[in-house]
Amino acid sequence: MRGQKGIEIREAHFPGRVPIDAYGNGGFRFADMSHKGSLLCLPSGIYGWDVSAPDDLTSDNFDKLFTEAGDIEILLVGSGIDLVPLTSDLRTKLRNVNISADPMATGAAVRTYNVLVAEGRAVAAAFLAV
Numbered sequence: 001m002r003g004q005k006g007i008e009i010r011e012a013h014f015p016g017r018v019p020i021d022a023y024g025n026g027g028f029r030f031a032d033m034s035h036k037g038s039l040l041c042l043p044s045g046i047y048g049w050d051v052s053a054p055d056d057l058t059s060d061n062f063d064k065l066f067t068e069a070g071d072i073e074i075l076l077v078g079s080g081i082d083l084v085p086l087t088s089d090l091r092t093k094l095r096n097v098n099i100s101a102d103p104m105a106t107g108a109a110v111r112t113y114n115v116l117v118a119e120g121r122a123v124a125a126a127f128l129a130v
Contacts, residue, residue, distance in 0.1 A: 015045040019114040023106060026129045040064060041113065041125040043071040051128060054084035057103075059093045065124055069097035074116065076102050078109030078127040099124075106130045 014031055020039075022029040027036040030046060040049040042065060051061050057079060065075065075094060077086060086094075086103050094101045104112070106127050116123040 013045055013047050017041070017043065017117055018046070019117055020110045020127070023110050023127070024130060028110075028127065028129070036129070038129045039125070039127045041123075041127070042068050043122070043124065044068060049126065051126070054079050054082075054128065057084065057090065057126070057128075058087060059090045062090065062093075062126070065126070066093070066097065068124070069099060071122060072099050072124045073122040074102065074124070075099050076104065076109040076113050076116075076123065076125040078106030078125065079103055080106055080128040080130055 014033065016031070018031045020028055020030045020041075027034055028039055029035075035048060038049040038051045040047045047064065049061075051057065057077065065072070083104050086101055091101060102109075102112075107130070109125060109127060113123060113125040113127075
């Protein structure tokens with residue numbers, strides 16, 4: 001039919017800062033919703049993040065974070081089941097915009113994120129789904 005569009009698929013986004021209620025089984029629960037896959041939590045909201053493995057934790061996959069760098073002091077990186085160090089390139093780029101990065105296992109990152117959000121801190125988080 002003329003003038004009609006098909007289904008529009010939008011980027012997964014929740015416009016707010018809320019704690020993560022649960023994680024596991026390949027996803028997360030927050031704000032009475034569930035999300036399958038990884039998350040990028042920024043001051044502007046929570047976004048579905050197309051990153052699935054520790055090898056994907058490169059500076060290219062953090063472009064959205066760098067657009068909000070002025071509002072972020074701490075970045076928690078939940079790297080899955082185990083702690084995976086950040087690449088030197090990513091660490092350098094974060095340091096250049098005055099963001100302190102703390103990699104840890106996803107479970108520990110979620111718990112720390114929830115505490116910092118409750119305290120009203122300028123925190124962002126990148127969580128690989130487990």
